[in-house]
Amino acid sequence: MTITALPITAHPAVEGGLQLEVTNISPQTESIVSITLADPSGARLPSYVPGSHLVVQYGSGVNAYSLTGSGNGPTEYTISVLRVEDGAGGSVAMHQLGVGDRVYVSRPRSAFAPASTATHHLLIAAGIGITPVLSHARAAADRGTTSSLIYVYRPGAGAHVEEARDLLGPALTECSDRNSFQKVLAEQLMTQSLGTHLYVCGPVAFMDAVLDQARELGWPPARLHSEAFGAAELDDGEPFTVNLVRSGLKLDVPSGASLLETLEKAGKTIPNMCRKGICGECVLPVLRGTPQHRDLYLTDQEKAENTTMMCCVSRSEDPELELDL
Amino acid sequence: MCSASMPPAAGTGLEPGFRGVICASFGATGDTAGQHTGVQPRHDLRFKAANPEALSELRSVLERSHVGVRLVLAGPPADIRAAAAAAAECGLQQEELTLLSDETAPRVIYCPHCHATTTTVRPAGSEVQCRGCATSLATTDHFSRRMGAYLGYSAHAEEAS
Ligand code: FES
Ligand SMILES: [Zn+2]
Numbered sequence: 488m489t490i491t492a493l494p495i496t497a498h499p500a501v502e503g504g505l506q507l508e509v510t511n512i513s514p515q516t517e518s519i520v521s522i523t524l525a526d527p528s529g530a531r532l533p534s535y536v537p538g539s540h541l542v543v544q545y546g547s548g549v550n551a552y553s554l555t556g557s558g559n560g561p562t563e564y565t566i567s568v569l570r571v572e573d574g575a576g577g578s579v580a581m582h583q584l585g586v587g588d589r590v591y592v593s594r595p596r597s598a599f600a601p602a603s604t605a606t607h608h609l610l611i612a613a614g615i616g617i618t619p620v621l622s623h624a625r626a627a628a629d630r631g632t633t634s635s636l637i638y639v640y641r642p643g644a645g646a647h648v649e650e651a652r653d654l655l656g657p658a659l660t661e662c663s664d665r666n667s668f669q670k671v672l673a674e675q676l677m678t679q680s681l682g683t684h685l686y687v688c689g690p691v692a693f694m695d696a697v698l699d700q701a702r703e704l705g706w707p708p709a710r711l712h713s714e715a716f717g718a719a720e721l722d723d724g725e726p727f728t729v730n731l732v733r734s735g736l737k738l739d740v741p742s743g744a745s746l747l748e749t750l751e752k753a754g755k756t757i758p759n760m761c762r763k764g765i766c767g768e769c770v771l772p773v774l775r776g777t778p779q780h781r782d783l784y785l786t787d788q789e790k791a792e793n794t795t796m797m798c799c800v801s802r803s804e805d806p807e808l809e810l811d812l
Numbered sequence: 813m814c815s816a817s818m819p820p821a822a823g824t825g826l827e828p829g830f831r832g833v834i835c836a837s838f839g840a841t842g843d844t845a846g847q848h849t850g851v852q853p854r855h856d857l858r859f860k861a862a863n864p865e866a867l868s869e870l871r872s873v874l875e876r877s878h879v880g881v882r883l884v885l886a887g888p889p890a891d892i893r894a895a896a897a898a899a900a901e902c903g904l905q906q907e908e909l910t911l912l913s914d915e916t917a918p919r920v921i922y923c924p925h926c927h928a929t930t931t932t933v934r935p936a937g938s939e940v941q942c943r944g945c946a947t948s949l950a951t952t953d954h955f956s957r958r959m960g961a962y963l964g965y966s967a968h969a970e971e972a973s
Pocket of ligand 1: 763
């Protein structure tokens with residue numbers, strides 16, 4: 488199936504967005520392709536905050552992809568898509584796009600913004616996690632602040648490696664194995680000036696390891712920024728219990744089942760659309776406990792407040808969560 | 813958080829890349845000695861007041877240190893507020909900062925008549941005799957970062973005129 492025409496209707500998650508045309512396709516690796524989108528009339532596109540993502544419709548579904556540019560006065564949007572064979576089909580459909588095809592996209596959304604007071608950005612990426620981090624590196628270069636990047640990828644499977652080398656020069660450290668990465672990471676975490684903020688993107692387990700090590704070395708949460716990746720990469724998660732205070736119900740959320748599914752099974756109707764943490768429809772108020780935020784919708788600050796959560800993807804850090812439901 | 817067991821580091825001899833606890837105290841006897849830092853290395857700084865020299869020394873110490881460092885500020889409220897602002901400008905985050913505000917710590921009072929400064933342990937609002945010109949000075953809560961002192965004013969100005 489090739490998507491040559493726009494779907495008849497826009498998915499609600501991209502409503503109020505843009506209709507763009509594919510202007511370039513360039514394979515990055517065997518499984519990663521970069522797709523460039525532009526307004527068919529050549530008009531300038533809305534600027535975006537570095538680290539923003541775009542929700543793109545494929546057929547009847549939607550997916551979120553990080554924008555790789557600096558975001559400053561763009562005439563095109565470029566995203567890179569990793570093909571996930573056993574995913575929901577979005578990435579496979581994206582890989583079949585050709586130049587001239589049209590797609591519905593949302594306006595860019597920011598959930599991984601740079602700290603305005605930072606004077607240096609320590610960027611850490613694994614695999615396809617390079618995409619938002621490249622945006623940060625470009626924006627930092629534009630604004631005249633410095634950045635350095637530790638990029639972990641399997642040999643021969645690194646996207647945007649050449650661009651990263653051009654952009655960062657000696658400030659780029661490439662790692663292909665765990666041990667060398669651990670060494671570089673520990674050393675960098677101990678040698679940063681006080682104006683430094685850390686940004687990490689990659690698989691959840693990778694990010695957790697980086698953030699844990701940073702905390703151990705005395706980095707407070709205000710310096711740490713992370714972006715969880717799309718639903719395809721989310722693991723099953725630990726089981727936990729939710730206490731629905733207003734309904735007087737306690738439910739067990741087993742590993743592998745989402746909180747949203749569990750609530751639906753118990754007869755609750757929760758508004759939802761994308762079911763992958765990007766549209767913001769399934770938000771729930773949290774009364775007690777710390778959610779494990781795995782969505783792309785809430786901002787860093789909203790996540791830190793721990794008063795709301797997106798129940799389609801997010802879980803719990805604590806054995807029990809209390810919800811205002 | 814700081815401990816008296818470790819002797820204060822000499823002068824500004826802070827090794828580059830310091831990631832321990834910096835304890836800066838303001839006021840003649842205001843100090844962080846009662847605090848203990850546990851096992852973390854500690855660097856002590858003592859200042860009479862948060863004057864420009866003190867703040868620039870604090871800045872240079874922070875510029876040499878690395879993320880992971882913690883800062884403890886002890887002394888009169890206005891001094892530590894001025895020092896906290898300087899630390900924030902260096903990129904220090906709130907969570908990395910502990911303020912030990914001491915309302916009874918000695919304060920430095922600036923005399924507008926003879927420009928001398930007088931140290932007092934009396935609380936704000938009380939009177940102190942200027943050690944320069946013996947004018948009776950009422951102390952204010954107004955701290956001048958430029959002078960590194962609280963501004964005093966002649967307590968009996970109305971009567972004198
Ligand atoms: S349904 Fe879209 S964020 Fe949960
Ligand atoms: Zn005087």
